Amino acid sequence: MKNYILLTIDVEDWFQVExxxxxxxxxxxxxRELRVEKNTNQILDLLDSQKTLFPARATFFMxxxxxxxxxxxxxxxxxxxxxxxxxxxxxxLCINESDEKIKTDLTKTKNLLEDIIGxxxxxxxxxxxxxxxxxxxxxxxCGYIYDSSYNSFEMHGRYGHVNLSNYKRNGAAVKISDNxxxxxxxxxxxxxxxxxxxxGGYFRLMPFFLFRKGIKAILNRDNAYIFYMHxxxxxPKQPRVVQASSGFKFRHYTNLDTTKEKLNALFRSxxxxxxxxxxxxxxxx
Numbered sequence: 421m422k423n424y425i426l427l428t429i430d431v432e433d434w435f436q437v438e439x440x441x442x443x444x445x446x447x448x449x450x451x452r453e454l455r456v457e458k459n460t461n462q463i464l465d466l467l468d469s470q471k472t473l474f475p476a477r478a479t480f481f482m483x484x485x486x487x488x489x490x491x492x493x494x495x496x497x498x499x500x501x502x503x504x505x506x507x508x509x510x511x512x513l514c515i516n517e518s519d520e521k522i523k524t525d526l527t528k529t530k531n532l533l534e535d536i537i538g539x540x541x542x543x544x545x546x547x548x549x550x551x552x553x554x555x556x557x558x559x560x561x562c563g564y565i566y567d568s569s570y571n572s573f574e575m576h577g578r579y580g581h582v583n584l585s586n587y588k589r590n591g592a593a594v595k596i597s598d599n600x601x602x603x604x605x606x607x608x609x610x611x612x613x614x615x616x617x618x619x620g621g622y623f624r625l626m627p628f629f630l631f632r633k634g635i636k637a638i639l640n641r642d643n644a645y646i647f648y649m650h651x652x653x654x655x656p657k658q659p660r661v662v663q664a665s666s667g668f669k670f671r672h673y674t675n676l677d678t679t680k681e682k683l684n685a686l687f688r689s690x691x692x693x694x695x696x697x698x699x700x701x702x703x704x705x
Contacts, residue, residue: 421643422643422693422694423639423643423644423645423690423692423693423694424591424592424643424644424645424693424694424695424696424701424704425635425644425645425647425690425693425694425695425696426478426479426592426603426644426645426646426647426695426696426697426698426701427467427476427477427478427479427647427649427695428478428479428480428481428545428568428646428647428648428649428698429460429463429478429479429480429481429648429649429650429651430481430483430507430545430648430649430650431456431460431480431481431482431483431486431507431650431651432456432483432486432507432511432650432651432652433452433454433455433456433486433651433652434452434455434456434652434655434658434659435448435449435452435659435661436449436483436485436486436511437511437650437652437672438511438513438547438548438578439664439668439671439672440661440664440668440672443661443663443664444661446510449485452659453659454486454489454490455651455652455655455658456486456490456493456651456652457490457493458655459651459652459654459655460480460493460497460651461496462651462654462680463478463651463654463683464496464497464500464502466680466683466684466687467500467502467695468500470687470691470695471691472687472691472692472693472694472695473691473692473694474694474695474696475501475695476687476695477501477502477503477695477696477697477700478502478503478695478697479502479503479505479543479568479697479698479699480497480502480503480504480505481505481506481507481543481544481545481568482494482497482504482505482506482507482529482533483507483508483509483510483511484506484507484508484509484510484525484528484529484532484533485509485510485511487529487532487533487536488532491536494533494536494537495536495537498536498537498539502697503543503697503698503699503700504533504536504537504539504541505533505541505542505543505544505545505568505698505699506526506529506530506533506541506543506544506545506564507529507544507545507547508525508526508529508544508546508547509525509528509529509532510525511547512525512547513546513547513548513550513578514546514547514550514551514552514555514569514580515550515551515552515555515580516550519554519558522555522558523558523561523562526544526558526559526562526564527562530544530562530563530564541564542564542565542566542699543564543565543566543567543568543698543699544559544564544566544567544568544569545567545568545569545648546567546569546580548578548579549569549570549571549578549579549580549605550569550578550579550580551567551569551570551580551581551582552580552581552582553582553583555569555580556569556582556596556602559600560596560597560599560600564600565599565600565601565699565702566593566600566601566602566603566698566699566702567600567601567602567603568602568603568604568605568646568698569602570582570584570602570604570605571604571605571607571616571618572604572605572607572609572614573607573614573615573616582602584602584604587602590705591642591643591644591701591705592604592606592642592643592644592645592646592701593644593701593702593705601702603646603698603701603702604646605618605619605646605648606618606635606638606642606644606645606646606647607638608634608637608638615634617631617634617635617638618646618647618648619647619648619649620648620649620650620653621671621672621674623647623649623679623682624653624674624675624676624678624679624682625674625675628682628685628686631682632685632686632689635686635689635690639690639693644701646698647686649679649683652676653676653679654676654679654680654683655676656673656676656677658676660673
């Protein structure tokens with residue numbers, strides 16, 4: 421049976437991450453250096469260079485605030501054959517917002533992205549995986565076909581929770597209704613313990629040989645692996661938020677200089693897999 425790897429990129433810049441929100445207010449975003457275009461192009465070039473059995477394609481969850489300022493970047497991603505999906509507009513945590521504000525955010529960002537690429541946007545990821553059952557229903561009602569916001573690692577304070585136990589699972593996809601699916605980030609489960617294995621800081625902090633073993637175990641279980649990362653994770657020269665706590669700085673800045681080589685190692689190690697978009701995976705399933 422063919423194995424699939426779904427690379428998902430949360431397109432946000434260094435000053436928009438949740439860990440730094442207390443130190444970098446929204447009102448200052450316009451004055452910050454935009455580095456996301458250069459870093460995203462690194463990822464695009466890396467995808468283009470891979471000699472896998474199939475063209476390497478990824479899903480880019482775009483922050484609306486950036487799409488408004490860099491529409492040419494959104495179109496470039498689309499032009500190179502990758503999927504454009506929504507990451508909300510201002511990177512506000514869904515579980516802190518009213519239903520009406522969530523609806524406005526979901527609709528505004530979807531419409532913006534569709535206007536840029538001239539194609540329907542079908543996927544969404546909540547900032548910091550801040551999801552719950554109510555938010556999931558709002559996402560469906562706003563016209564999205566899938567959500568990829570559920571991270572089952574419950575020891576992280578900002579990750580939300582949804583109950584997927586009553587729904588049918590096919591590989592990595594969970595069918596919520598006839599026209600709506602959840603694509604949870606891939607984690608390992610050892611007995612009753614969930615071990616975070618979907619990417620991000622866990623990918624940067626863990627030795628690759630060990631991370632590779634975990635991916636293989638997930639592929640053996642689901643025949644699919646859903647991985648996430650951010651463009652700033654390839655940028656060791658990004659500005660430092662010196663006033664941030666030592667814990668936040670450790671989680672954000674550690675091993676930024678090795679991310680690109682680890683991504684190359686991921687491609688080399690799993691070159692027999694199909695690297696496809698979330699939307700295409702659902703069409704296959």
